[in-house]
Amino acid sequence: MSTYDELIGRDDVNDLEAILAVTNSDRDAVISTVAQHAEAIFTWDYTKGERPALDKLYEKAKVSMWNGETDLPWDTPVDQEQLVVVNAEQNAAQGLGLADFDVTGTPFESWTEQQWIKLGIESQNWTLSQFMHGEQGALICTAKIVETVPWIDAKYYASTQVMDEARHVEVFAKYLDTKLSGYYPVNAHLKMLLDDIVADSRWDMTYLGMQIMVEGLALAAFGFMHQMTTEPLLKQLLRYVMSDEARHVAFGVLSLKEYYEQLSDAEMLERQEFAFEAAVRMRDRFMQQEVWERMDVPVKEAIELVMRTPTRQLFQMMLFSKIVPNCKKLGLLDRNDQWLRRRFEEIEVIQFEDWVDTSDEYERFALGEQLEPTVG
Ligand SMILES: [Fe+2]
Numbered sequence: 001m002s003t004y005d006e007l008i009g010r011d012d013v014n015d016l017e018a019i020l021a022v023t024n025s026d027r028d029a030v031i032s033t034v035a036q037h038a039e040a041i042f043t044w045d046y047t048k049g050e051r052p053a054l055d056k057l058y059e060k061a062k063v064s065m066w067n068g069e070t071d072l073p074w075d076t077p078v079d080q081e082q083l084v085v086v087n088a089e090q091n092a093a094q095g096l097g098l099a100d101f102d103v104t105g106t107p108f109e110s111w112t113e114q115q116w117i118k119l120g121i122e123s124q125n126w127t128l129s130q131f132m133h134g135e136q137g138a139l140i141c142t143a144k145i146v147e148t149v150p151w152i153d154a155k156y157y158a159s160t161q162v163m164d165e166a167r168h169v170e171v172f173a174k175y176l177d178t179k180l181s182g183y184y185p186v187n188a189h190l191k192m193l194l195d196d197i198v199a200d201s202r203w204d205m206t207y208l209g210m211q212i213m214v215e216g217l218a219l220a221a222f223g224f225m226h227q228m229t230t231e232p233l234l235k236q237l238l239r240y241v242m243s244d245e246a247r248h249v250a251f252g253v254l255s256l257k258e259y260y261e262q263l264s265d266a267e268m269l270e271r272q273e274f275a276f277e278a279a280v281r282m283r284d285r286f287m288q289q290e291v292w293e294r295m296d297v298p299v300k301e302a303i304e305l306v307m308r309t310p311t312r313q314l315f316q317m318m319l320f321s322k323i324v325p326n327c328k329k330l331g332l333l334d335r336n337d338q339w340l341r342r343r344f345e346e347i348e349v350i351q352f353e354d355w356v357d358t359s360d361e362y363e364r365f366a367l368g369e370q371l372e373p374t375v376g
């Protein structure tokens with residue numbers, strides 16, 4: 001069994017100093033290379049529909065394509081400053097100010113309205129940038145799945161997802177470029193995770209890292225943002241992306257369920273450890289450390305304050321609302337003396353274990369369906 005230090009590079013999962021010490025060191029580089037060690041697998045068994053659930057998903061994907069250029073209202077004007085102000089007014093209606101926490105005695109005490117607005121704008125630029133980078137991770141991972149998965153139904157389905165992910169990268173990049181006011185390089189924690197997923201030689205690890213962990217989190221984060229944003233173009237963009245993402249997570253759950261049923265305890269432990277590492281990396285990335293650096297405030301102090309606010313804690317937990325039930329469905333929580341359950345207890349996300357898993361939830365996310373709110 002690995003130690004925390006071996007898994008995540010620190011002994012204490014909440015060691016903020018260690019988390020912040022991980023930074024992106026090549027911010028100006030245009031490309032980044034990762035060696036992948038997986039073997040490409042041909043299959044000569046072309047029997048379509050041998051895995052009916054994957055076949056159904058593939059047929060569904062074929063008729064669910066949309067066009068990011070023509071299906072979204074790109075002529076919608078976006079005023080970032082105005083959006084931050086509207087958001088703040090919503091906070092005010094709940095008795096909260098621009099800060100949504102008590103600023104007395106903190107570095108924020110002397111902040112002007114302009115500084116708060118800048119924070120809101122930077123935060124949005126950062127969030128959308130990281131979504132875009134994550135989408136590219138998905139593009140690369142699903143192309144890898146096409147090569148490495150041994151089943152024809154899965155190769156067929158994964159190929160549709162490659163197209164989906166290209167479209168997602170495209171629409172987030174266009175939104176950043178034409179509607180927002182700045183761009184952030186990939187967050188170092190997110191990049192470490194993407195590199196680990198791509199580098200792994202085992203085909204199911206691409207699925208676990210990307211389809212279950214990264215996409216499970218993305219689906220929850222997009223849902224949260226879709227519900228919160230008052231900007232109509234972004235709302236629609238997220239709605240379209242989510243209709244695809246729900247299928248992607250289902251693909252992961254349906255494929256791995258079959259495969260994990262026959263793995264030994266030792267093999268399962270490696271998967272449990274990988275899931276935990278991924279969960280921690282994603283939790284770390286959402287601290288938005290690069291935003292605080294740009295705002296010129298003491299980063300550690302700022303993060304400690306903000307992470308304690310109720311809105312932030314709710315958001316932070318909601319991110320795991322899809323991941324935990326899906327891990328449970330795959331048998332990852334309780335194998336090896338409940339190893340992953342204990343870890344999820346430690347990072348306080350186990351309460352989602354009995355929420356709906358995503359194996360057949362994708363119908364509910366189809367375009368034209370009414371989405372239920374993610375939070376009450
Ligand atoms: Fe995507």
Ligand SMILES: [Fe+2]
Pocket residue numbers: 138165215244245248
């Ligand atoms: Fe996806």
